[in-house]
Structures are given as structure tokens and as C-alpha cells.
Amino acid sequence: MENGHNRIMVDGRTVTTVPSGEVPTPTLQYRAFRAEQRLVGGRAVAPTVVRAVPAPPPLAAGSRALIYKQDPATDEIGVRKTYLPGHVLTGPRDARIRSEGLPPVSANALGDFVEMPADTDAFDAVHTFAVVRQTLTMFQRNLGGRELPWQWNTGGNTDPIAVRAHAGVGQNAFYSRNDRALSFLFFAKPGAPPDSPKIFTCRSLDIVSHETGHAVLDGLKPGWLSLSASPQTGALHESFGDLTAIFVALSQLDQAEAVIAQTRGNLHDKNFLAEMAEQFGLALGRPTGLRNADNDLTLSQVSTEVHALSQVFTGAVYDILADIFSAERNPDLRDDAAELHDVGQYLVGVVLRAIMAAPASNATFAHVAQQMRRIVVADGKQQYDAYITAQFTRREVELPSATDDDIEGVPDQISALAETEQDRRLCCGTMQRPQEGEDEQRLEDYLRRLAVEFGGRESAPIPEPTASTEFRATPPPALAEARS
DSSP: OBTTBEEEEETTEEEEEOOGGGSOOOOHHHHHHHHHHHHTTTOOOOOOOOOOOOOOOOOOOEEEEEEESSOTTOTTTOEEEEEEESOOBTBTBOSSEEEESSOOBOOOTTSOBOOOOSSOHHHHHHHHHHHHHHHHHHHHHHTTTOOOOOTTOOTTOOOOEEEEEEEEESSOEEEETTTTEEEEEEEEOTTOOTTSOEEEGGGOHHHHHHHHHHHHHHHHOGGGGOTTSOHHHHHHHHHHHHHHHHHHHHTSHHHHHHHHHHHTTOTTSSOTTTEEOHHHHHHTTOBTBSEESSOOOOGGGSOSBHHHHHHHHHHHHHHHHHHHHHHHOOTTTSOHHHHHHHHHHHHHHHHHHHHHHSOSSSOOHHHHHHHHHHHHHHTTOHHHHHHHHHHHHTTTOOOOSSOSSOOTTOHHHHHHHHTSOOBOTTSOHHHHSOOTTHHHHHHHHHHHHHHHHHTTOOOOOOOOOOTTSOOOSSOOHHHHHHHO
């Protein structure tokens, strides 16, 4: 033995052995390599690198629900299952939206709100909530997930909006800033027997998303809802509601596919996307719903009535949608429904960003259209600028030649429009309701005028009350409020 090593004779040769404790052993990686090599017949292969597989993220919360994906009168798409990501609680309700006025609906054992559309309160509550949630989610996704405030969410206020699916009897639906609510009415078809089924405005995706659009826009531009704003400002509010309905429909791939199948990819064919609130319109004897977005109306063809005026802006944006889709589609390379979905989501983002960049008061079609032009150019989509310019120009909306923020090229048009009073007689309920502070402000203005008028009058003795004279110890409630 020498230095702990043994020397032995093997076949006439002296061999030095190493103690067993000093014999190197193969690594785990080498053993795996040798095992794999034996499996492939001895061919040399690269050793397998064993990597840890990361654990998948936990499943996100969410609920399924059944909704009318368009309108009860639209058989093209009917009732479909939809998915609502996020935590939805009994009501249904979440942090931003709360159902009111109907018995609360609870999720089933799977956490879903699947109620059958059998003329039930539960289905109407779930459907209405779901469409409001989808609408708000669509806008927030287009802003990178940014939370959009309701108008009253200031100074740390986080109150949700109330959704009242059965708010009462009437041929209307409305958003109310005063009530912090979306209210949907129901009515009997004119001339129908008393026991005939009612028309519930809450069952129309068009109507629910339209009114939610008003609420979203009021959170972004509170001054636009004022009756003292220019007619085109009011028309932008009404148009934004209609465009919201179109874009919410296109945010659902099954609806985009149904549009393509119905029109063969020609958005100017008659289709449910362009028609607003079909069931409501049919009940009133109209062949194409309450409104048709696929129109060719110009400013000279409509009055300053806000509902009519809004169709000019809506028609321009719908045609821009059709133009962009026609330019981008290539069925050999990409499904038309997927293309229409993506074009719709891009264009709603353009409209939303343009509105956010427009003036806080007395905004006109030219203001928003010019911002749309600036945005598409900044996005590297210069070819879209031509579509925007062409569609607004043919509707007699004057735009400057440049695409920057300066729209001083049309000052006469804008100042003239701002001085015209709004006519809201044919608008949805949102545009016909007094907004918070407006009636009180008008009463204050009236009282100030009275104070000036009465300022020079001498006081007269107040007669003693008699049996035939009604005596009020306090002024009427409205007057008392105004003076407090």
C-alpha cells in the first residue's frame, strides 16, 4: 500500500486502486443523460436540462350569465351565455354597479347568474346588470384598464351607479345624475289588448348600453349635459349613446360574426348592428328600430333638435367604421369577424380619446372630428385620416386642413352653433331630465332678476289674515330651498 492506495497484479500488470470513498460518482444530470442514451439505442444526444415548471396563476374570478345579445326582436343572435370577469355579488352588484328595485338574485353553486329568459324579474335584473358591466369594461379596456368615474365620484366618493331594470311605466329609459341611477321603463304596445306582453326597455342591449354611455360621458365631461350647451354638444351626448351600443355589440365576437354572416361583410347592407332598439321601434310602428346609424344625413338636412342632429355624427362614425373595415379585411388571411371586432375596438378608442381631448363645454362635431384625425395620425394610421375627413366633410362639418389641435379654421361655424339653443323634445329620457343644479340655478337667476325689478318698489303693509285668506307661515318649499 502506498499513500493509502493498493497495488495489485492484474494480468501480469501492476494496477493501483483507489479507496472506495474516493471514487467519483456520476452526477444526477449525467445519469439522466446515460439513461436517455440507452433509450435511443446508444446514439449520442444532448443531455436533458431539467427545469422547474412554474405554477400556473390562480383562476381569475368571474361569473357566467344569460343575456339578450342584441334585442328580444332580433332572432339573428338571440339569447347567449356571456362571461363577466371579476367579483359579482348577490344583487347582482359589484364595486361600481348595483341592481335596485327587484328581488336580489344570488349566484348558483358554480358562481354563475344563469337565469332563464322567461319574462322573469331575475333574468331582467341579471341581463341589465351584465350589459352595464360589459359597457363600462369595454371603455376601461380601451384606456388600458383605467377606472372611469361616475360623475359623482369626486373627493374620494366611490358610490356605484344604481341600475333599475323595472323603474316604472313609460316609453323611455334614462340616466339621472341626481338619482345616480340608470332607470329602464316598460309599457304596453300601443293598441294592444291589456293582457298582452309588455315591452321592457331593459331587455334591449342597445337601450341599456346607450344609457350607460350617457353615464360614462357625464363622468368624463359633466358640462356636456347642460341644456345651456350648444345643440351639437347635446347631439354628441345622444350620438355617444348610440355609438356605445354599436361598439358594445362589436366587442362580442359572436355578434361580430353574426353581422358578417348577415351582410356578407358589407356593413351597408341592412343589419341589426346599425338599427337601434328594434323591439321598441317595432312596438311604435317603425320598420328600422328607433334609429338607423347607417344614414347619409347632413347638417343642412336636420334641425337643431338634438335627436335628429345626433344622427349626423353617428352616421359619419358608422361610415368610418365601414371604410376602415373594408380597407383592412382580407378573408384569405384573417377571419372577417375577428377583423371587424378589432376595427370596432380601435375606433371606439379613437372616439373616446377624441371626446376626452375636446373642450369641456360647447363642444362641436368639428372639435371631436379634428381630435379623431390627430389621434389616428399619432397612432401611425395616416390612411384613416382620409376616411374621417371625407365622411365629416360630406356631412357639411367643416374641418381645417391640418390634423393638429388647432381648429381656428372654423371659428364662425363654432361660435354660431354655440349660440343656438338646444331642442331636446325627441331625445331619450336622459336628455329630457333636469340635471342637478340646473333648475336651482335658473330659479336663483330668476330671483335675482326679481330682486332688481322689485328694488325700487316701496313696501306695502301686509294685510291681516282673514277666514277667507290662506296664510302661509313659510314660503313654498321650492322658494324656501332657493333662498336657503
